[in-house]
Amino acid sequence: MSAPLDPSENTALRLTLDLVQRGTEFFGRELQGLTDDDLDGNSLLPGWTRRQVVAHVVSNAGALGRLAYWADTGIETVMYASLEARTAEIEAGGILRPDALRGAWADSADDLERRWHSLPDDRWSVPVRNGQGAMVPLRETTWMRTRELWIHAVDLDHGAGFSMLPEEVLERLLGDIVGDWAARGDTSRMLTATDSTHDGYGDPDAAEHVTGSLADLAGWATGRVQSGVVSDTGETPAAPRWL
Incomplete structure (x- = not known):
């Protein structure tokens, strides 16, 4: 069993969770501003459409949820079984109907929030494996999500810029x-x-x-x-x- 967070770690975690919440709202507003046809347009990521960016952010929520499950249960559950599995998951999301893709975004964000907020405090110190293969305490995944939300909201290329990031x-x-x-x-x-x-x-x-x-x-x-x-x-x- 991992030790509970010390006061400074707990404060940092709560601040980052707040950034995740704000980033979720920011990404959601940018997505809401896109028409269904806009989703097929190019994003700022070379070779990726906007719908692929959304599918990636949806997939990321699921992957981080798997790490939360690992920390909570002790059963090793990696973000993705392989690079190919990650690619396939994003590609599958990218061909969803617009309403289904929007629904997947909302459901994935809500599910990750529920998983995180149901965790006992000591689980945030449990080491899990990030996407680069390094072992990090689960609390680091909140910053991983923060980056995904704010940067990829800009990648949707619908008016958001880095000047809008905290x-x-x-x-x-x-x-x-x-x-x-x-x-x-x-x-x-x-x-x-x-x-x-x-x-x-x-x-x-x-x-x-x-x-x-x-x-x-x-x-x-x-x-x-x-x-x-x-x-x-x-x-x-x-x-x-x-x-």
């Missing part, structure tokens, strides 16, 4: 991305937000310094947009792969 999401997102780059041995750039008091993201002695607003840096670092940021090299290169 500052705490943008800051943590940039920290994650720069940390992932560093884990792969890439420490060649420092990101500095012109509208934040944060010291910056990355190595201050890096060869390249990229500046822009928090929103523009997040959009660039996630590979969604190329404008709004400036590099001291004189050019703004494409951001390295993130996930």
Whole structure:
């Protein structure tokens, strides 16, 4: 049995669960604003339609629900049995009728919320395996869901932008991305937000310094947009792969 969360962990969890709730509402509003025909249009993700983005977010809720089941019961239940299974699940969702896809979105979000809110406090410390194969405490899956909701709402490409994301999401997102780059041995750039008091993201002695607003840096670092940021090299290169 895992130990209950300490006060700081519990506070962080509650704050992230609030971001999930707000992100769910944000994504839902963006989806509601799309007509059925709009769902067949292109998203910001190359090669993906909007309906495929929605299907992916639906699938993600189910996958995180399986991790919650693992933490609650002790029965190892991975997000997806294989990469092929993940792809098949998203493809199956992507061909649903518009009303069925919208219903699947609502049901999946509600089901994940119920699973999380029914968990005893000590289950949030149980280690589970994330999509990259690393063992992390279950509470980390709430941040995984936060990222999915806010970023993919922008990916629906129906008016939402990174400037609409909460500052705490943008800051943590940039920290994650720069940390992932560093884990792969890439420490060649420092990101500095012109509208934040944060010291910056990355190595201050890096060869390249990229500046822009928090929103523009997040959009660039996630590979969604190329404008709004400036590099001291004189050019703004494409951001390295993130996930």
